[in-house]
Each structure stands twice: as structure tokens, then as C-alpha cells.
Amino acid sequence: MTTPLAPRFHALADTIEKVVKGKRDIIELALTCLFSEGHLLIEDVPGTGKTTLARCLAASVDADYARVQFTPDLLPSDITGATVYRQNTGVFEFLPGPVFANIVLGDEINRASPKTQSALLEVMEERRVTADGTTHPVPRPFMVLATQNPVDMGGTYPLPEAQLDRFLMRITVGYPDHASEIAVLKETGVGPESLTPVVTAREIAELIATAGEIQVADALHDYLVRVVAATRTHPDVRLGASPRGSVALLRAARVRAASQDRPYVFPEDVKALAEPVLAHRLILTPEAELSGRTGTDVIDEVLTTVPLESGARV
Structure with missing residues (x-):
């Protein structure tokens, strides 16, 4: 297709x-x-x-x-x-x-x-x-x-x-x-x-409008929300990404899938776009900033720690 x-x-x-x-x-x-x-x-x-x-x-x-x-x-x-x-x-x-x-x-x-x-x-x-x-x-x-x-x-x-x-x-x-x-x-x-x-x-x-028709599995919705929620509980983060960040990441993931001739979103779409979509929304703790940590570092850690449930690829 x-x-x-x-x-x-x-x-x-x-x-x-x-x-x-x-x-x-x-x-x-x-x-x-x-x-x-x-x-x-x-x-x-x-x-x-x-x-x-x-x-x-x-x-x-x-x-x-x-x-x-x-x-x-x-x-x-x-x-x-x-x-x-x-x-x-x-x-x-x-x-x-x-x-x-x-x-x-x-x-x-x-x-x-x-x-x-x-x-x-x-x-x-x-x-x-x-x-x-x-x-x-x-x-x-x-x-x-x-x-x-x-x-x-x-x-x-x-x-x-x-x-x-x-x-x-x-x-x-x-x-x-x-x-x-x-x-x-x-x-x-x-x-x-x-x-x-x-x-x-x-x-x-x-x-x-057509990008909004790209299919997203329920398990992938769950994974995306867990990724965003993990930024709110990370020890280096004072204020994590809001639901606006979740919506933005989903919209971008749909477009990435459509640009690659796919009618559905892969977990790889979420992972590829998480840093440019979410990193600038994070407010780090003063201690993390003094140690040179960045929002990109936090997103990288979140993507490696949040598990991907079965069914998120379909």
C-alpha cells in the first residue's frame, strides 16, 4: 500500500x-x-x-x-x-x-x-x-x-x-x-x-488529514503514554512532558509511518521521534543541570527502560 x-x-x-x-x-x-x-x-x-x-x-x-x-x-x-x-x-x-x-x-x-x-x-x-x-x-x-x-x-x-x-x-x-x-x-x-x-x-x-488515518494499535498507545509518563518520574526531571507532548508524539509518529508507505505506526516511529518531540519539554532538576545532563540524556534512558509490550507492532 x-x-x-x-x-x-x-x-x-x-x-x-x-x-x-x-x-x-x-x-x-x-x-x-x-x-x-x-x-x-x-x-x-x-x-x-x-x-x-x-x-x-x-x-x-x-x-x-x-x-x-x-x-x-x-x-x-x-x-x-x-x-x-x-x-x-x-x-x-x-x-x-x-x-x-x-x-x-x-x-x-x-x-x-x-x-x-x-x-x-x-x-x-x-x-x-x-x-x-x-x-x-x-x-x-x-x-x-x-x-x-x-x-x-x-x-x-x-x-x-x-x-x-x-x-x-x-x-x-x-x-x-x-x-x-x-x-x-x-x-x-x-x-x-x-x-x-x-x-x-x-x-x-x-x-x-490523511496522516490522521494511519492506524495505531492499542498496545502502541499504551507504550507511547508510558514513555511520556516515565519522563515525569525520572529522578533528574523536575517537570516532565505533558499530555500535549503525548499528542504531539503520536501525530509525528503517524506522519513518519505515512512517509514510509506504512498504514500503521511501528514502535520504531515512537523511538525515532521521542527526542526531538519530548526533550525540549523537560525541565531538569538544578543538580542534573549542574552535572551537565540534558533532556536528550533523559529520553535515551527512558527509551531503554520502558518495556515494549507484545502487540505494539500491529
């Missing part, structure tokens, strides 16, 4: 890989996030291709795209829009901000003030903006792609836990391997603007 999502998924990955060299696994994680209708946080040091990956993804989809450069003087209304008074008509009119696009790139999101960052909380979770008591829905599909640099912390404002939890995944791009970096040098003129869209926003919305 061939799922309708699989050919589009790999066509998008092939297109993005024309620019983002040697990062097929990272590209596929970003696309899994897209087809899960989730939001993606790309975190890495400068120059590794965070913004390029986001721009390539947007360029490969024929959809409304907006980019916001986050700076300390950015205001919430610069993102969501504002209500203005029209003198010629004598009425107040809402002018939508850049968030009213299918794909929104928030570059260096941690450089904006906490007040401006909070402007994204409602729209990322509820897909709508409330201004002056009136609700304005954003178009579907809707995805926020955010980048941040975890090294240069001068003049930055760390994202609060409530906002981190709204990102379905957090990934790092990492440095390219030797051969891929040579390929980058040889093709310096190839950028996101050279890509041609291979799928429309409407097709993305339809494929998101």
Missing part, C-alpha cells in the same frame, strides 16, 4: 536537499513537523543553515510565507497586527500582521522581549489571534518556523517553558560532513530562491 503522503514527502525532501546538503535526516524531521501541522524550533550556532533550512522549506511549498526578524524593539502588534481607525470611513479596521501566513519564519526568536514572544502563544496553540475582543483565524495549514542561537546569549530572552511546549519539535542542524561542505563550496550560487514549489498549501492540508 502506498500512502498519498509518501511521494509528496520525498519530493519535498529531494527539493530541499538541493540546497541543504548532507542533512536528509534533519530535512525529514522538519517535513514530519510540517505534515503534523506542528511548529518547529531550529536551534544551533551561527552559520549552520538554520534560516536556510526554514527558507528552503517555505520555498518548496506554494503557500503564503512571511518572515519576521526578531529584535529587542519588536512589538507584539508587529507580529499579530493591529486595529486602526479609518478616518475616511469612520470605522475601526483590523490590519493583519505577518503571522497571517501559512508558513511564518521567526528568525532569532529569542532576541525579542518576553512580551513580544508571548504574542505567539495564542496563535501557535489555537490558530487564531484575538485583537480588541475579536477573534481572527489564521489560514490553514499554519506553521511557525523559529530559529535561535544557543551560544551567544547577550541581549537575548530565553523562551519560557509554556512557549517551548508549543513547538512540536526542536532540532539542531549541526555541521555538514566533509563531502557535504565541499558540495556547499562548489554550489555557492544555489539558494532557497532557486527552488520551485512542488506542493501547494491545499495539498498540504489534505495530506495532513
Whole structure:
């Protein structure tokens, strides 16, 4: 059986890989996030291709795209829009901000003030903006792609836990391997603007719906919940993943299965996606942080200790 999502998924990955060299696994994680209708946080040091990956993804989809450069003087209304008074008509009119696009790139999101960052909380979770008591829905599909640099912390404002939890995944791009970096040098003129869209926003919305039809065994539901619950009782964790994390992991696992032409989810789907979906949702104890432990370490331990019951593969 061939799922309708699989050919589009790999066509998008092939297109993005024309620019983002040697990062097929990272590209596929970003696309899994897209087809899960989730939001993606790309975190890495400068120059590794965070913004390029986001721009390539947007360029490969024929959809409304907006980019916001986050700076300390950015205001919430610069993102969501504002209500203005029209003198010629004598009425107040809402002018939508850049968030009213299918794909929104928030570059260096941690450089904006906490007040401006909070402007994204409602729209990322509820897909709508409330201004002056009136609700304005954003178009579907809707995805926020955010980048941040975890090294240069001068003049930055760390994202609060409530906002981190709204990102379905957090990934790092990492440095390219030797051969891929040579390929980058040889093709310096190839950028996101050279890509041609291979799928429309409407097709993305339809494929998101088909991913929800991927079958999940009851035993696999049980396994997934036990994995998430184990993060709440781990000795190094002060606050574990919430039920939102369980829902996010299931949505992503369904998309991964569909991208591999499978009508059902394997335990391997859950294991492959647990780290990018759950690690950023964990708040470690001060002692664990001082000893250099990370959310990734906790997820690795959880996956090795939580048993897989029979029947979870069917």
C-alpha cells in the first residue's frame, strides 16, 4: 500500500536537499513537523543553515510565507497586527500582521522581549489571534518556523517553558560532513530562491488529514503514554512532558509511518521521534543541570527502560 503522503514527502525532501546538503535526516524531521501541522524550533550556532533550512522549506511549498526578524524593539502588534481607525470611513479596521501566513519564519526568536514572544502563544496553540475582543483565524495549514542561537546569549530572552511546549519539535542542524561542505563550496550560487514549489498549501492540508488515518494499535498507545509518563518520574526531571507532548508524539509518529508507505505506526516511529518531540519539554532538576545532563540524556534512558509490550507492532 502506498500512502498519498509518501511521494509528496520525498519530493519535498529531494527539493530541499538541493540546497541543504548532507542533512536528509534533519530535512525529514522538519517535513514530519510540517505534515503534523506542528511548529518547529531550529536551534544551533551561527552559520549552520538554520534560516536556510526554514527558507528552503517555505520555498518548496506554494503557500503564503512571511518572515519576521526578531529584535529587542519588536512589538507584539508587529507580529499579530493591529486595529486602526479609518478616518475616511469612520470605522475601526483590523490590519493583519505577518503571522497571517501559512508558513511564518521567526528568525532569532529569542532576541525579542518576553512580551513580544508571548504574542505567539495564542496563535501557535489555537490558530487564531484575538485583537480588541475579536477573534481572527489564521489560514490553514499554519506553521511557525523559529530559529535561535544557543551560544551567544547577550541581549537575548530565553523562551519560557509554556512557549517551548508549543513547538512540536526542536532540532539542531549541526555541521555538514566533509563531502557535504565541499558540495556547499562548489554550489555557492544555489539558494532557497532557486527552488520551485512542488506542493501547494491545499495539498498540504489534505495530506495532513490523511496522516490522521494511519492506524495505531492499542498496545502502541499504551507504550507511547508510558514513555511520556516515565519522563515525569525520572529522578533528574523536575517537570516532565505533558499530555500535549503525548499528542504531539503520536501525530509525528503517524506522519513518519505515512512517509514510509506504512498504514500503521511501528514502535520504531515512537523511538525515532521521542527526542526531538519530548526533550525540549523537560525541565531538569538544578543538580542534573549542574552535572551537565540534558533532556536528550533523559529520553535515551527512558527509551531503554520502558518495556515494549507484545502487540505494539500491529
